[in-house]
Amino acid sequence: MIMFCTIDIIGHYTRVIFFQGLDKTKNQHFAGGNTYWEEKKLGKFITSETRLLEAMEYVCKKKYVQNWDKYKDIKNLEFKCMQLVEESEDNIENWYFHKQSSDPDILLWLCHGKLRLCCSEGHYGAECSPCPGVKQNVSVCSDHGSCQGDGSREGTGKCVCHKGYVGFMCSNCDANYYAVPNISVFTCNECHQSCKGGCFNSGPENCKECHTGWIMSDNHKCEDINECESENRCSGKHMKCHNLEGSYECVCEEGFVIDSKGNCKINVEASAEEMWIPPSRLLRSFSISSFCILISLVIWRRSLSLSIFATICALIILLIEFYFDHSSFFELSHYLL
Template structure:
């Protein structure tokens, strides 16, 4: 009974292992197929670009050996030799950072066709892309054509594909149905109409309406047919509504007005309510703290601010009195020393988080 149980568990374990591995392979294949999958035309273009790259890389090559002149005479010139073709094929697709595998695959499939072009075709008569991708493999069409039959893309009366404001579906490939795919701002069968919230400019282009407009007849906020939400009409012009003028945010948030809208942001953790970012923009505090020039601090920190400020004030007054007493007979010296003292006080106060003046101001205000 125990042996049978062990075998059953082993078979169950193997089943799950096979299932997991299989699912990983399927998932991996699905990812590879769904991400970055290339059309046949695009693959062919990548291949011909790579071939031309290595054609250029080998352009200065020659036969290696003792008698290059004899080899050139008896064999074909190096420029169209089998040796050069082999060198090109060895490097083909290797320079690519992306789409390397699809390029290798098509290079193997088209190997004999490429050899035919190399040995029997005049390279100056037609470029490789046209000869290979359009005429022989028939993966692509000439620009301005689409579909299996390479039909012509729709053109307007000025002979422009999709009115010059878009491209036809499948352009240059054996795919698509030729429908015009319009650029942003254009619509219609021939992309000859302006989309919603675009207007026809004097230059004949479809330009975007002002951000405040819900439909327009021209440029600017004074050409709106109606105002978007977050804007309102004043004297024929759509102006931004300041949502922050009323309470639109939560108690522990502050409001920032934006064009056509607003943004609510949480106050600093030290604040109960606030009017801006950071711990120095509080407008009220929790019961355990007191509001001190926009900051919520506890009683101990408040007392430290007061004590240190009184000490600094006593020091400043003491230095000033001593200076006046010692140098009372010389006005010029007193002036110089007072200036030095003022500079000292300035730089001392500048680096303080809470200045002596702020503390005294708070105390006097609180006393009232």
């Protein structure tokens, strides 16, 4: 048997498609064409086995469901739906031929009553006991939580409260939350991040105490402490302190980026907006320009010594291009300037 933690949803899905199948076939008739003879010999089409078979062709096929998003979280839904239909085939036929007039909702008749796998919404457990709030004719768990086991034959019926709410009926605010005043619906909002131990209302001026990183001012307001005013907050090379709300962070100076070891290194990938000329392009332009000038001198003077010197320069340029760390050149120029 399918696990009943999802049987109510699967049953609802099955019911939706089954009734869509019935709806699509309600205005049809037997294929012969002689309606009077068909009804006299075969009975009315609306309660016939032929109509049931045609309606069952729609069952468990998600392409016939209009609001598919409601069921998308259940894996293998079509397979589980077919499992339920196959296991309940006799009961479905019994309902169709004998019970649909007195019990028009097949989900209630089959899953809730006959198979005893489900409970109505707002009920839980073996006896379908009411969830907190149902007897009082108010929303289950004050609409701020969910009843454990709601709709199934299992569960404790306890309220699992949403974030910020606590209590038997989720009708109180959790620590560091406050009840919003002067509104008709009970709502809990989170206190300001500077508050510690709760607050009276919104904002840093309504805190009971201040968290680390804030200090209570004379006008009873939690104000941010600027940790960057203290010395040696960020002592790393090319690092500077950046103040945050309630804290601070160490960041690299402009033109530097942090590496995997937490140190600041030259940003060789800096964009043109950050640097006039990237160091790699500057070094390459300098070496190629120098080599072109040297070649021009060799051609002009036709000197053997200059030819040898040009060859050596070419090798040096290749060495710089493929083996030299461009960032170190930029770092050297950074210190020289």
